[in-house]
Structures are given as structure tokens and as C-alpha cells.
Amino acid sequence: MRLIGTVTPDRPLLVLALPEEAAYLDAALPVLLTGMGKVNAAAALATVLAGGPKPSAVVNLGTAGALRPGLAGTHEIGRVLQHDLDTPLLEQLTGRPMDGPIDLGPAGPVLATGDRFVSSDTERDELARAADLVDMEGYAIATVASRAGLPVRLVKHVSDEAGDGAELSWQASVDGCARLLADWAAAHLR
Template identity: 35%
Template sequence: MSDNKTLLVFAHSDEAVAFTDVEHVISGVGKVNASVALAGELADGSVERVIVLGTAGVVGHAGEDRPSLDTIYQVTKLIQHDFPLPSADVDPTGEVLLPELQVTMATGDVFVSDDEQRIHISGLGASLVDMEGYAYASICQRFNVPLQIFKIPSDYADSSASIDDWDEIAKQKSFQLREFFDKNLR
């Protein structure tokens, strides 16, 4: 990273295996862990920018123009999919580096591996789903810190997705994220 005021964040250590030589924070999985960890990092006011790298599930339908499992996307709008009351959409305020690859991502505290869930989330207008993004964006918004979120899909968030397989897939995706990081974010 170009300066020490940029904070690099991953939700899970498997997503960061290719970044052992780069300073970063592992927030933990889920909205609560993401919120607490990131708020703790931003509390002293020294962080000027947050970059989140990680994996996400694809919620588009087969046959649609859905995200590829081998492409890194920039999340520019976040929604919650597991909250029963209306909640405001949150838009990260960091610079858009991938204008042709912008997506909306839904966040919820569940690993989506069910066709019914996937269809519901897709109907909300999301292309990707994760478990932390909305929390990161909300915290950065409250602290007025620019945020960029870059995600590479790990699965299709359907009955073929397995949390048991996710660890190994996330480790593989980490190396693709590292290549992107070195080329675009250093």
C-alpha cells in the first residue's frame, strides 16, 4: 500500500493466505465481528482509507449475465438480506477502480447455500452475497472513512456450495486477490 494510513481488511484468515507479507486485519466472520473489529481499528482516527478484499457467493441465476467465479468485482452498493425491517442501502465512498465491474452485494449472517435463499437475495437486486460487507460500509460511513470493497466469487450460493469446501476455495482465491492487489492497490 502506498501509505500507512490505509487499512487492509479480510473477514477470514483463509482469504489472506497470500498476504502474509502485507500488514492486514482479520475481522472475523459475520456482521458483529466485522463491526467490532473495524470500529476498533478506526476509533483513533489514524486510518484514512479502508480496503476490503475477500470472497462472496454469486446470487444471479444460471443463464443470466451473472458474475464469473474468476473475476474480481468492486462492490459499490450494499444491502442487508437477513434483516426483517427496512434498512438503508450503504454505498462505499472509496474511488471506483473497476467501473465496468461494479456490483451490488447483499450481506447477512448466514452462509448462503440454498436455492430459495439465493433467489430471494437476487430478487433484492444483489449480484453477490457475503457476511460482512454491509457492516464494513456502515462503520466506515459512521467514521467518515473512504472504503473500497473488492470481491472474487467463491461459489454460486446454491445447493452446490459447501461451507466444508469453502476454506480451500478461499485459500485459492487469495492468490487471485493478491495479484489484483499488487497490480491495482499498491
């Protein structure tokens, strides 16, 4: 975890997993680098929110894999869900509702979050039944921000077509994605 800048109530906090994704952000807004995965993202954001002033909002910027052919560009997420938690089975076993999907806005693609980097066509095709994009931190960030009573936005740039060879595509595209995410932040946040 690394916090760059100072969190203040009049500015949003930008939350990203990796320094590669934050490489071109200007220093006007505070940036939290969480590390990869749901546990790192949740722990880092919860620590920052508990330790001082809260930001005006939480904005998660990052890369995502496309689960559908032809999906490209930068997208603000409308709904996020966990793909690696068997919510229906756990609800059946306990008789209680579990953490289901989180609706973030009226429009936008569905993001599936899980701790596995999706690099097989079989897993991609299975996830595509419920979502459009896949990442490793979005659901955790949305959960922590929501529980803290803060507005949250998830903005993802498609870095690869999740599936066979995705790890090579991500490595080749992350720098370009970081530039486009910084452009989005400059145009939409202040």
C-alpha cells in the same frame, strides 16, 4: 480479531474475515482479520479505528457467493445492503428511516450482506431479486468506515454459486480466491 502490521494515515487498512482469505497478501499494508459475520466485522474494525491512527482508507477483501449464473471473478462493489434486516417493516413500525443500502461507487455489482451462509437454492434465488453477490461482512465494514469518515472499498472474489453445495465449493476454492485477491491488492493499492 487480529491486526497484522501497523495502521498509519498514509496507507489503507485491508480488512478480511479469515486468515485463509489473507494467505497471500504481502506485508506492505496492515491487515485486520475480523472473524466471520457482521458483529465480528463491525466490532473489530471499530476497535482498531478507535484505538489509534486512522488509515487513509478501508479496503474489505473477501470471498462472495454468486447469486446469478455465470458471475465469476473479482468485483469492486457499487452498492451494499443487509439481506437479513427487514428494513421496510422496521421503518413502518418506528416511523423512522433505518440503515438502508450504502452506495459505494457509480458502477459495480450489488452485494447483499447477512449473517447466514447462503447454501440453499431457494434462499439464493430470493436474494438474487435484489443483489448479485452475497457475503457476511461487507455491509458492517462499509457502515463502520463511513461513520468514521473514511473512504471504503469492498472487493469480492466469487468463490461459489450460492445455493445447494456452496459450502463445499467455498472450501475447495478459497485458496485460489486468496491468491487472486492478493493479486488485485498488489495491482490496485499502495
